[in-house]
Protein backbone atom coordinates (compact mmCIF):
# COMPACT_ATOMS: atom_id res chain seq x y z
CA UNK A 158 0.00 0.00 0.00
CA UNK A 159 1.41 3.34 -0.94
CA UNK A 160 0.63 5.92 1.65
CA UNK A 161 2.08 9.34 1.29
CA UNK A 162 2.81 10.55 4.77
CA UNK A 163 4.16 13.92 5.72
CA UNK A 164 7.72 14.10 6.84
CA UNK A 165 7.55 16.13 10.04
CA UNK A 166 8.89 13.34 12.15
CA UNK A 167 8.89 13.14 15.87
CA UNK A 168 12.03 11.64 17.35
CA UNK A 169 11.63 7.89 17.58
CA UNK A 170 12.16 5.85 20.74
CA UNK A 171 15.63 4.80 21.66
CA UNK A 172 16.00 6.45 25.07
CA UNK A 173 15.29 3.24 26.94
CA UNK A 174 11.78 4.25 27.96
CA UNK A 175 8.83 2.17 26.92
CA UNK A 176 6.92 3.73 24.04
CA UNK A 177 3.64 2.79 25.73
CA UNK A 178 3.20 2.42 29.45
CA UNK A 179 0.25 1.99 31.79
CA UNK A 180 0.47 1.57 35.53
CA UNK A 181 -2.55 0.79 37.69
CA UNK A 182 -4.64 2.36 34.99
CA UNK A 183 -8.32 2.49 35.94
CA UNK A 184 -11.53 3.80 34.43
CA UNK A 185 -15.14 3.28 35.46
CA UNK A 186 -18.38 4.11 33.70
CA UNK A 187 -20.92 4.27 36.49
CA UNK A 188 -20.88 0.83 38.06
CA UNK A 189 -18.86 -0.71 35.24
CA UNK A 190 -15.19 -0.97 36.04
CA UNK A 191 -13.99 -0.95 32.44
CA UNK A 192 -10.31 -0.89 33.49
CA UNK A 193 -9.48 -2.24 36.90
CA UNK A 194 -5.84 -1.26 37.32
CA UNK A 195 -4.02 -2.53 34.23
CA UNK A 196 -0.29 -2.64 33.66
CA UNK A 197 1.00 -2.83 30.12
CA UNK A 198 4.10 -1.71 28.36
CA UNK A 199 5.60 -1.79 24.88
CA UNK A 200 9.21 -1.20 23.95
CA UNK A 201 9.86 1.15 21.02
CA UNK A 202 9.56 -0.50 17.62
CA UNK A 203 7.56 -3.47 18.87
CA UNK A 204 3.97 -4.59 18.51
CA UNK A 205 2.01 -5.03 21.70
CA UNK A 206 -1.12 -7.13 21.29
CA UNK A 207 -3.97 -6.50 23.69
CA UNK A 208 -6.00 -9.64 23.40
CA UNK A 209 -9.41 -9.97 24.95
CA UNK A 210 -13.08 -10.59 24.32
CA UNK A 211 -15.75 -8.01 23.68
CA UNK A 212 -16.17 -5.81 26.75
CA UNK A 213 -12.70 -6.58 28.17
CA UNK A 214 -11.69 -2.91 28.23
CA UNK A 215 -9.51 -2.71 25.13
CA UNK A 216 -11.15 0.31 23.55
CA UNK A 217 -11.26 2.11 26.87
CA UNK A 218 -7.49 1.63 27.18
CA UNK A 219 -6.89 2.84 23.63
CA UNK A 220 -9.06 5.89 24.21
CA UNK A 221 -7.06 6.76 27.32
CA UNK A 222 -3.72 6.26 25.55
CA UNK A 223 -4.88 8.52 22.76
CA UNK A 224 -6.20 11.20 25.18
CA UNK A 225 -9.83 10.80 24.10
CA UNK A 226 -10.72 9.76 27.62
CA UNK A 227 -9.25 10.64 31.01
CA UNK A 228 -8.29 7.86 33.38
CA UNK A 229 -9.69 7.98 36.90
CA UNK A 230 -6.84 6.08 38.43
CA UNK A 231 -3.22 5.21 37.74
CA UNK A 232 -1.17 6.69 34.96
CA UNK A 233 -0.28 6.16 31.33
CA UNK A 234 2.27 7.55 28.96
CA UNK A 235 2.92 7.30 25.24
CA UNK A 236 6.23 8.22 23.62
CA UNK A 237 7.30 9.58 27.00
CA UNK A 238 4.30 11.91 27.26
CA UNK A 239 1.80 11.64 30.09
CA UNK A 240 -1.74 11.17 28.77
CA UNK A 241 -3.12 13.87 31.06
CA UNK A 242 -0.26 16.32 31.66
CA UNK A 243 1.29 16.23 28.19
CA UNK A 244 -1.81 15.54 26.11
CA UNK A 245 -1.00 18.09 23.43
CA UNK A 246 2.52 16.83 22.74
CA UNK A 247 1.32 13.26 22.95
CA UNK A 248 -1.21 13.85 20.18
CA UNK A 249 1.58 14.94 17.89
CA UNK A 250 3.28 11.58 18.25
CA UNK A 251 0.43 9.16 17.64
CA UNK A 252 -1.97 7.78 15.09
CA UNK A 253 -5.22 6.00 15.77
CA UNK A 254 -7.45 3.78 13.69
CA UNK A 255 -10.06 1.32 14.63
CA UNK A 256 -13.32 0.31 16.02
CA UNK A 257 -14.70 3.67 17.04
CA UNK A 258 -12.03 5.99 15.74
CA UNK A 259 -14.32 8.61 14.38
CA UNK A 260 -12.43 10.17 11.56
CA UNK A 261 -12.86 13.69 12.87
CA UNK A 262 -11.01 12.52 15.95
CA UNK A 263 -7.98 11.46 13.95
CA UNK A 264 -5.36 12.97 16.10
CA UNK A 265 -2.41 13.54 13.86
CA UNK A 266 -2.08 15.90 10.96
CA UNK A 267 -5.45 17.52 11.17
CA UNK A 268 -4.10 19.84 8.53
CA UNK A 269 -3.76 16.99 6.08
CA UNK A 270 -7.43 16.70 5.56
CA UNK A 271 -7.46 15.87 1.85
CA UNK A 272 -6.78 12.25 2.71
CA UNK A 273 -9.17 12.26 5.59
CA UNK A 274 -11.75 13.90 3.36
CA UNK A 275 -11.82 10.74 1.29
CA UNK A 276 -12.88 8.89 4.37
CA UNK A 277 -16.14 10.72 4.73
CA UNK A 278 -17.42 8.77 1.74
CA UNK A 279 -16.91 5.47 3.43
CA UNK A 280 -20.17 4.00 2.23
CA UNK A 281 -18.70 3.35 -1.19
CA UNK A 282 -16.01 1.05 0.04
CA UNK A 283 -15.90 -2.57 1.06
CA UNK A 284 -15.04 -3.39 4.66
CA UNK A 285 -11.42 -4.19 3.83
CA UNK A 286 -10.97 -1.11 1.67
CA UNK A 287 -12.51 1.14 4.29
CA UNK A 288 -10.23 -0.35 6.93
CA UNK A 289 -7.21 0.36 4.76
CA UNK A 290 -8.29 3.94 4.31
CA UNK A 291 -8.85 4.25 8.02
CA UNK A 292 -5.33 2.95 8.48
CA UNK A 293 -4.00 5.38 5.91
CA UNK A 294 -5.61 8.26 7.81
CA UNK A 295 -3.98 7.07 11.00
CA UNK A 296 -0.58 7.42 9.35
CA UNK A 297 -0.99 11.05 8.46
CA UNK A 298 1.64 13.00 10.36
CA UNK A 299 3.88 9.94 10.54
CA UNK A 300 3.12 8.74 14.06
CA UNK A 301 5.79 7.32 16.34
CA UNK A 302 3.20 5.23 18.11
CA UNK A 303 0.19 3.81 16.34
CA UNK A 304 -3.01 2.46 17.89
CA UNK A 305 -5.11 0.02 15.91
CA UNK A 306 -8.27 -0.98 17.72
CA UNK A 307 -9.56 -4.28 16.35
CA UNK A 308 -8.48 -3.36 12.83
CA UNK A 309 -9.64 -6.65 11.31
CA UNK A 310 -12.83 -7.39 13.24
CA UNK A 311 -15.58 -8.33 10.84
CA UNK A 312 -13.28 -8.80 7.85
CA UNK A 313 -13.27 -12.07 5.94
CA UNK A 314 -10.03 -14.09 6.08
CA UNK A 315 -8.72 -12.61 2.84
CA UNK A 316 -9.29 -9.06 4.04
CA UNK A 317 -7.69 -9.96 7.33
CA UNK A 318 -4.53 -11.41 5.77
CA UNK A 319 -4.32 -8.40 3.49
CA UNK A 320 -4.49 -6.03 6.40
CA UNK A 321 -1.87 -8.02 8.32
CA UNK A 322 0.53 -7.44 5.44
CA UNK A 323 -0.19 -3.73 5.51
CA UNK A 324 0.34 -3.63 9.26
CA UNK A 325 3.65 -5.48 9.00
CA UNK A 326 4.81 -3.01 6.40
CA UNK A 327 3.81 -0.04 8.51
CA UNK A 328 5.70 -1.17 11.59
CA UNK A 329 8.78 -2.39 9.72
CA UNK A 330 10.28 1.10 9.98
CA UNK A 331 10.30 1.18 13.77
CA UNK A 332 6.83 2.46 14.58
CA UNK A 333 5.51 1.14 17.88
CA UNK A 334 2.08 -0.42 17.56
CA UNK A 335 -0.60 -1.22 20.07
CA UNK A 336 -3.01 -3.60 18.41
CA UNK A 337 -6.19 -4.78 20.08
CA UNK A 338 -7.82 -7.94 18.88
CA UNK A 339 -10.21 -10.72 19.79
CA UNK A 340 -8.39 -13.08 17.47
CA UNK A 341 -5.76 -15.37 18.93
CA UNK A 342 -4.21 -15.98 15.56
CA UNK A 343 -3.88 -12.29 14.88
CA UNK A 344 -2.08 -11.69 18.17
CA UNK A 345 0.16 -14.66 17.49
CA UNK A 346 0.93 -13.55 13.95
CA UNK A 347 1.61 -9.89 14.65
CA UNK A 348 2.46 -9.18 18.27
CA UNK A 349 5.90 -9.40 19.88
CA UNK A 350 4.28 -9.48 23.28
CA UNK A 351 0.69 -10.09 24.23
CA UNK A 352 -1.28 -8.78 27.19
CA UNK A 353 -4.34 -10.93 27.71
CA UNK A 354 -7.14 -8.88 29.20
CA UNK A 355 -10.51 -9.83 30.55
CA UNK A 356 -12.97 -7.77 32.57
CA UNK A 357 -10.64 -4.82 32.85
CA UNK A 358 -7.61 -6.71 34.13
CA UNK A 359 -4.44 -8.09 32.57
CA UNK A 360 -4.70 -11.79 33.32
CA UNK A 361 -1.50 -12.87 31.56
CA UNK A 362 1.38 -11.30 29.70
CA UNK A 363 4.23 -12.56 27.57
CA UNK A 364 5.18 -13.83 24.15
CA UNK A 365 2.80 -16.32 22.55
CA UNK A 366 5.23 -19.09 23.53
CA UNK A 367 5.48 -17.92 27.12
CA UNK A 368 1.71 -17.81 27.39
CA UNK A 369 1.45 -21.34 26.06
CA UNK A 370 4.00 -22.48 28.62
CA UNK A 371 1.77 -21.07 31.35
CA UNK A 372 -0.97 -23.48 30.38
CA UNK A 373 1.56 -26.19 30.90
CA UNK A 374 2.59 -28.99 28.66
CA UNK A 375 0.91 -30.56 25.74
CA UNK A 376 -2.45 -31.78 24.59
CA UNK A 377 -3.14 -35.24 23.24
CA UNK A 378 -5.78 -35.17 20.57
CA UNK A 379 -7.65 -37.78 18.55
CA UNK A 380 -10.74 -38.05 16.42
CA UNK A 381 -13.38 -40.69 17.04
CA UNK A 382 -14.50 -42.10 13.70
CA UNK A 383 -17.94 -43.24 14.92
CA UNK A 384 -19.54 -40.27 16.74
CA UNK A 385 -21.87 -42.58 18.66
CA UNK A 386 -18.76 -43.87 20.47
CA UNK A 387 -17.58 -40.41 21.52
CA UNK A 388 -18.85 -40.67 25.10
CA UNK A 389 -17.33 -44.16 25.42
CA UNK A 390 -14.00 -42.80 24.22
CA UNK A 391 -14.04 -40.00 26.77
CA UNK A 392 -14.82 -42.55 29.49
CA UNK A 393 -11.91 -44.78 28.45
CA UNK A 394 -9.33 -41.98 28.55
CA UNK A 395 -10.81 -39.97 31.38
CA UNK A 396 -8.09 -40.65 33.92
CA UNK A 397 -5.17 -40.66 31.48
CA UNK A 398 -4.35 -36.95 31.44
CA UNK A 399 -3.80 -34.30 34.07
CA UNK A 400 -7.27 -32.86 33.59
CA UNK A 401 -10.66 -33.76 32.18
CA UNK A 402 -10.78 -34.49 28.44
CA UNK A 403 -12.82 -32.16 26.25
CA UNK A 404 -14.96 -33.67 23.49
CA UNK A 405 -16.40 -31.86 20.50
CA UNK A 406 -19.64 -33.45 19.32
CA UNK A 407 -19.46 -31.81 15.91
CA UNK A 408 -15.98 -32.90 14.95
CA UNK A 409 -15.60 -36.00 17.12
CA UNK A 410 -12.31 -34.62 18.40
CA UNK A 411 -11.23 -35.40 21.96
CA UNK A 412 -8.50 -33.35 23.62
CA UNK A 413 -6.72 -34.44 26.77
CA UNK A 414 -4.37 -32.12 28.68
CA UNK A 415 -1.34 -34.29 29.39
CA UNK A 416 1.21 -31.90 30.87
CA UNK A 417 4.74 -33.17 30.39
CA UNK A 418 3.98 -36.86 30.68
CA UNK A 419 5.78 -37.65 27.45
CA UNK A 420 5.02 -40.27 24.87
CA UNK A 421 4.12 -43.07 27.27
CA UNK A 422 0.61 -41.75 27.50
CA UNK A 423 0.20 -42.07 23.74
CA UNK A 424 0.57 -45.83 24.00
CA UNK A 425 -1.72 -45.99 27.03
CA UNK A 426 -4.48 -44.10 25.28
CA UNK A 427 -4.10 -46.07 22.04
CA UNK A 428 -4.27 -49.35 23.92
CA UNK A 429 -7.33 -48.41 25.96
CA UNK A 430 -9.22 -47.27 22.87
CA UNK A 431 -8.22 -50.38 20.91
CA UNK A 432 -9.31 -52.67 23.77
CA UNK A 433 -12.71 -50.93 23.75
CA UNK A 434 -12.89 -51.34 19.95
CA UNK A 435 -13.12 -47.60 19.39
CA UNK A 436 -11.59 -46.53 16.09
CA UNK A 437 -9.73 -43.24 16.14
CA UNK A 438 -7.74 -41.20 13.65
CA UNK A 439 -5.31 -38.32 13.98
CA UNK A 440 -3.95 -39.40 17.36
CA UNK A 441 -1.19 -36.89 18.10
CA UNK A 442 0.35 -34.44 20.55
CA UNK A 443 -0.29 -30.76 20.15
CA UNK A 444 1.19 -27.73 21.74
CA UNK A 445 -1.64 -25.70 23.27
CA UNK A 446 -3.05 -22.96 21.08
CA UNK A 447 -3.65 -19.45 22.37
CA UNK A 448 -7.32 -20.45 22.47
CA UNK A 449 -6.40 -23.13 24.98
CA UNK A 450 -4.48 -20.50 26.93
CA UNK A 451 -7.42 -18.15 27.05
CA UNK A 452 -9.85 -20.89 27.95
CA UNK A 453 -7.57 -22.13 30.72
CA UNK A 454 -7.15 -18.64 32.15
CA UNK A 455 -10.73 -17.42 31.96
CA UNK A 456 -13.00 -20.40 31.48
CA UNK A 457 -14.45 -18.87 28.32
CA UNK A 458 -13.41 -18.35 24.73
CA UNK A 459 -11.98 -15.04 23.54
CA UNK A 460 -13.60 -14.78 20.18
CA UNK A 461 -17.23 -13.89 19.88
CA UNK A 462 -19.37 -14.07 16.82
CA UNK A 463 -20.02 -10.63 15.51
CA UNK A 464 -22.09 -9.39 12.65
CA UNK A 465 -21.38 -6.57 10.35
CA UNK A 466 -24.41 -4.66 9.21
CA UNK A 467 -25.29 -4.43 5.57
CA UNK A 468 -24.09 -0.85 5.47
CA UNK A 469 -20.77 -1.89 6.91
CA UNK A 470 -21.13 -0.32 10.34
CA UNK A 471 -19.24 -2.25 12.92
CA UNK A 472 -21.95 -3.13 15.36
CA UNK A 473 -21.28 -4.06 18.96
CA UNK A 474 -23.45 -5.32 21.70
CA UNK A 475 -21.42 -3.67 24.44
CA UNK A 476 -19.26 -0.63 24.91
CA UNK A 477 -20.93 1.14 22.07
CA UNK A 478 -22.02 4.39 23.61
CA UNK A 479 -19.56 7.15 22.98
CA UNK A 480 -18.38 9.37 25.79
CA UNK A 481 -16.02 12.28 26.19
Ligand SMILES: Nc1ncnc2c1ncn2[C@@H]1O[C@H](COP(=O)(O)OP(=O)(O)O)[C@@H](O)[C@H]1O
Pocket residue numbers: 186189190191209210211212213214215216217218475476477478479480
Ligand atom coordinates in the same frame (compact mmCIF):
# COMPACT_ATOMS: atom_id res chain seq x y z
N1 LIG B 1 -18.90 5.25 27.25
C1 LIG B 1 -19.26 4.21 28.00
N2 LIG B 1 -20.28 4.28 28.87
C2 LIG B 1 -20.63 3.23 29.63
N3 LIG B 1 -19.99 2.05 29.63
C3 LIG B 1 -18.95 1.91 28.79
C4 LIG B 1 -18.54 2.98 27.93
N4 LIG B 1 -17.48 2.54 27.21
C5 LIG B 1 -17.26 1.28 27.59
N5 LIG B 1 -18.13 0.89 28.54
C6 LIG B 1 -18.17 -0.42 29.22
O1 LIG B 1 -16.85 -0.70 29.65
C7 LIG B 1 -16.53 -2.07 29.44
C8 LIG B 1 -15.30 -2.16 28.54
O2 LIG B 1 -15.67 -1.69 27.25
P1 LIG B 1 -14.62 -1.56 26.06
O3 LIG B 1 -13.42 -0.84 26.54
O4 LIG B 1 -15.36 -1.00 24.90
O5 LIG B 1 -14.24 -3.09 25.80
P2 LIG B 1 -13.63 -3.78 24.49
O6 LIG B 1 -13.11 -2.70 23.60
O7 LIG B 1 -12.58 -4.71 25.01
O8 LIG B 1 -14.75 -4.53 23.84
C9 LIG B 1 -17.76 -2.71 28.86
O9 LIG B 1 -18.48 -3.31 29.89
C10 LIG B 1 -18.50 -1.54 28.27
O10 LIG B 1 -19.88 -1.80 28.24
Ligand SMILES: [Mg+2]
Pocket residue numbers: 212215216217256306307476
Ligand atom coordinates in the same frame (compact mmCIF):
# COMPACT_ATOMS: atom_id res chain seq x y z
MG1 LIG C 1 -13.46 -2.35 21.66
